[in-house]
Amino acid sequence: MNDKSQVFEKGALDFSAEIDYARMNEFIDIIADRYPFLSVTSIGQTVLGKRIPLISVGRGKKSVIYIGGQAGGESQSVSVLLRFINELCGFIVNNGRFYNCSAAYFFATRTIIVVPMLNPDGINFFRYGVENELPIKQDLIDKECGRGTWKGNARGINLKQNFGKRFDDIITLEPESGALRNYLMFNRDIKLAISLCKGQNSIVCTHRGSTPPRLTAIGNTIARSMFCDYFCENGNGTICDFCSEELVIPSFEIRSSYSYGSNCFEDYCRQREALFLAPTII
DSSP states (O other), X not given: OOHHHHHHHHXXXXXXXXXXXXXXXXXXXXXXXXXXXXXXXXXXXXXXXXXXXXXXEEOOSEEEEEEOOOSTTOHHHXXXXXXXXXXXXXXXXXXXXETTEEXXXXXXXXXEEEEOOSOXXXXXXXXXXXXXXXXXXXXXXXXXXXXXXXXXXXXXXXXXXXXXXXXXXXXXXXXXHHXXXXXXXXXXXXXXXXXXXXSSSEEEEOXXXXXXXXXXXXXXXXXXXXXOEEEEOOOTTSHHHHIIIIIOOOEEEEEEOOOTTOOOHHHHXXXXXXXXXXXXXX
């Protein structure tokens, strides 16, 4: 019996082991088989040619996008988002309710978009070390980019600060951040963008300058659902900065104190209400 059938027999995805690129794809296949109304596509490829999956569910004109796995040591955010999409689909298929919202109404009026792992190369490097066949392996080792320390993509670039300030600032974009930025630019139904990051439990807006009142109101609402603080900080080059400045849509980081090797259940419980609530307030 293979691992996939074992997960099916349990009736739930098994998050007891830390997630990597292969395991993420296995879980996506399981969820897509279980819920045929789920759409699975791709926004592009990584430096090393790995497909960057995009999951979407819902038929509404108002879309919310969640982004996880931007840094090598943030695989827990991938698990959180897969737990979320699996539970959301369960509510939909069973015509359930969550936080006083009908799943059927939610499905008809909202579209949830998830990029669970923006940085597959970096997450695998963090867990397993630099691939032997990588031509620049020694250069990366010299920079102390190895197992358990990796933050960037396969070139060691920090994707969390690689989205640029202007539409025409594309020369410094990595394939992963470029693919996501293009998707955001051309999907005008997106009304809210949220990225999951490692850090002190909080909701953060990296909008530069004075923060519009609507951003503050949405940020405070999400923060209350997590019993955490909301604040703003300067974040040039982040997804949040790009969405707020260039696309003029609300965007936030949900930061959580992920523990390396954790199965992320506590992290998911902490963020669960915020993930379900956020699409209902736009």
